[in-house]
Amino acid sequence: MAEPPHVRALIVSAFDDFVRHQNIDQFLSVVSARYTEGTLERLLCSDDARTRRAAVMALGHLGSFAVNDALARCLSDPDPSVRELAHHALWAIWFRADTPSHNARLEKVRECNARGRHELAIRLASDLIEHAPRFAEAYNQRAIAHFCLDRFEESVRDCVQALVYNPNHFGAMQGMGQCLLRLNRREEALGIFRRACKLMPYNHDLKQWVEVLEAEAEGR
Template sequence: MESTPVSRPSSRRPLLDSYYERYLEAENSAAFIRQVGERYSVATLERLAESGDRMTRRGAVLALGFLADFESNNVLGAALRDRDRGVRTLAENAIRLVWCRIGTPSQRQELGAIIRLNNAQQFAEAIARASSLIDIAPWIAESWNQRAIAYFSTSKFLDAIRDCQQALEINPYHFGAAAGMGYCYVQLREHASAAECFRRALKLNPGMESARAKLIEVQRVLKDGE
């Protein structure tokens, strides 16, 4: 009786690993985007981000940051809690990018303008333009978050909290909005609520060290007040 050959699983590495290694060596993002875009769909990259080995997951998450839109939010949100620190770091960068890739081209352009206004500390105009965008497209979570940033920066903490809550209602992975509420509650001296918000942010994004440091500070205040 002849023995049946036993098939062995292929040890062939995905091409994505090679593309990612070349990217690390040359830091040529244009070449990485071109190579990955020619060989991989976003759906395949999402699958690799969830089930590949460490280097493959890193490459897939990096590629999603370049090529994906808000539809990949859930996959990148899960990657924030990946067992590999490198994947988690890449996921945080990638998910912030895809949060702004939603809506029509003109809506994306307007969202980018609002972000630039906040960065330039032109908060009144940021609030006005974010409000207009919210009226047109209330399902864009980042517009609520950006208005919350402007409200916080002008000491309108209750308004900022409401906008952060809305951002999280639309996008439950928005660790920035969760932490933002925490900062608002700190300003209102509601430290128990602040601690709860920072814990929520860290549950979503364990690598958010600013929220971790603030949580420790708030917990110290609560302990001293006992």
């Protein structure tokens, strides 16, 4: 069911103000006072691109993991701005998908990976996983650390687990595909890249990998 015009108009006005003034706090204040998560999720289906952009950005800041599937569908939106906003919104939601304490510990893992301290990242992620075994991003961050240490089998296993708990995790799909290429498991890499392409049909790099690997498969 479409939302009434005044519901769409308010969030579009708030979004336009944000675009002009870059005051994210003001935008979120307006949205959080007037919109529930459910209403924002329904606005993702609006036929107006600005409404979809506003709803995606709001959910990226305010949404819970419950809107993961809805935001993932926005990765195939015809509007490139919606797709880009959805990409960032999903990462934000994935990093706050557990308790505040576990989310803070995950941030430390991410920081270790960013600083090249991959062994420490693995230890911290492993400890976090013991306490939060369904936290998909903890597995993905450990997969990143393993990848950076050329431990591709271990990275693949963690990517698989990340996808068990978050089937929309395009980062885990792409990382897993790169690991499989390095392990010369090219048919499996093609499969995971195809899966990622269904989620992100406008992603040029993914389409190129699918084309290359399909051509290889046809030549064998």
